[in-house]
Amino acid sequence: MNDERIGKYTVVDGTTSFSMNVSGMDFSEADIDSLTERCERAHEEMLKIEAGDIKNPDENRKVTHFTDRSVYPGTSLYSDVQEFAEKIRSGEIVSSNGKKFDYAVVNGIGGSALGPQLLQYAINGPYWNELAEDKRRGFLRIYFLDNTDSSGVKDLLDLLELDRTLVLTISKSGGTQETKNNMIAMEAAFTAAGLDFARHACAVTMNSSELYRHARSSNWLKDFEMAESIGGRTSETSVVGHLPAALAGINFKNFLNGACHMDRLTREPDCKLNPSYLLASTWFMAGNGKGDRNMVIVPYSDRLILLSRYLQQLVMESLGKEKDLDGRTVHQGLNVFGNKGGTDAHAFIQQLNDGRDDFFVTFIEVLKDSKHIPIDASVSMGDYLHGFLCGLSNALLSKHRQVIQMAVRQIDEFNLGMIIALYERAVAFYAELVNVNAFHQPGVQAYKLASKGIIKLTKDLQDALGALGAYKGTADDLTIKLKLKADSGSVGGILAKFAENNALRHFPAFSISRSWDIGKKDWIYTIAPH
DSSP states (O other), X not given: OOHHHHHHTEEEETTTTEEEEOTTSSOOHHHHHTTHHHHHHHHHHHHHHHHTOXXXXXXXXXXXXXXXXXXXXXXXXXXXXXXXXXXXXXXXXXOTTSOXXXXXXXXXOTHHHHHHHHHHHHXXXXXXXXXXXXXXXXXXXXXXXXXXXXXXXXXXXXXXXXXXXXXXXXXXXXXXXXXXXXXXXXHHHHHHTTOOGGGGEEEEEOTTSHHHHHHHHTTOSEEEEOOTTSOGGGOTTSHHHHHHHHHTTOOHHHHHHHHHHHHHHTTOSOTTTOHHHHHHHHHHHHTTTTTOSEEEEEEESGGGTTHHHHHIIIIIIHHOEEEOTTSOEEEXXXXXXXXXXXXXXXXTHHHHHHSOOOEEEEEEEEOSOSSOOBSSSSOBHHHHHXXXXXXXXXXXXXXXXXXXXXXXXXXXXXXXXXXXXXXXHHHHHHHHHHTOOTTOOHHHHHXXXXXXXXXXXXHHHHHHHHHHOSEEEOXXXXXXXXXXXXXXXXXXXXXXXXXXXXXXXXXXXXEEEEEEETTTTEEEEEEEEO
């Protein structure tokens, strides 16, 4: 790489020290110039987003996360969140038995959890929950339930003091099953402990949703409205990110200021001067407009280790689409994976350096060290981290691997807001380049519908086994015997869960066990009526 190319394809914001260098990507001036008309059309579509046009045609919705965050601090909703969090911190609002809250459980999945998790880990660090209350300045320990896995609920309940715990349930639709399951589990745990769950519960959801109605009818402490025009994976600069951050003492206004600063930088129409547009254009060129290369995200900061998980959802759920906006089958998308530097050099960099050339990597450097730790008289720990980053980047470039280098001044609310806004607009712009709807998720809905079929089969099978009487046989045998309209593989999966959890579940009409038949090479299920 020569200095002229680096200068031409590096965007710098001198005000914040943000920089992005894409000169290590494999494209020519002619390549990027060939995208001029496509980029101009995409820019016009981006203007329509902020003008309030319908940009999620499949769901007939506007897309407002770019514009809403600039006015959000002046709204009554923002003030309500700040006031509620302060009353929790100060002890003005207390639990059902009069104790000051010390724990907060954020119950959500996908965008309702990934953004708050990223912000909490990046700003407060991995050991926040272990700090004494005075070191947390009275703000709460923050825990997350982001799956429908009973081990997650058990592990959390083993830790929490329920009479000092606030439960924040976040679900835009208000009916997300995973989140609903955790809410039911937490409500049952509080009831079993003799506590009034309603005095420990608050919600973030759309008005009139199932969760909204439940919170209101149960007289929960508080519910906060989420806008229909903001999707889960782009909701971190909304109330979804605000309430968990406020409860943990994070300066959310500075976070919004950073996002809005990047928004101003990324409204620039010239693709070569706009960091989001330039980023998306390099993705497009690297993957031949079809996502032919994997996106590898490597932030050189322990506190940004969750960034790759956050970007997995933002990028893959937004861009992974079967159909384009014209209804043609295109199977678009970008695969995202990542780790953290310099851990990555001892994890998967061997393959990136010597293996398949099917990726491009983005290194994100944090310029300001959190602490000066000298290693010898002239070199600090931070110098080593910088050296490892540059050494790895140079090694990859020498193998003609494709590299993007990004830098921010430090890890704080403002700079994290800039990073999130940068990628949000890059994803939206890339979607316009490839003509897909970035703001719906039909594949997610498809899996939810398929899951409902399995849940119905689970209930039907339980009823059928209760009426069966004594029986012994394989999953195939039971499928035929019970005249189930399902494949034996699905039936076998449910039977395995029943058998391994028989003692825990105490089925009301039967018990079930299984043993492996070596001769048949199959599981034999024994059903015994009660």
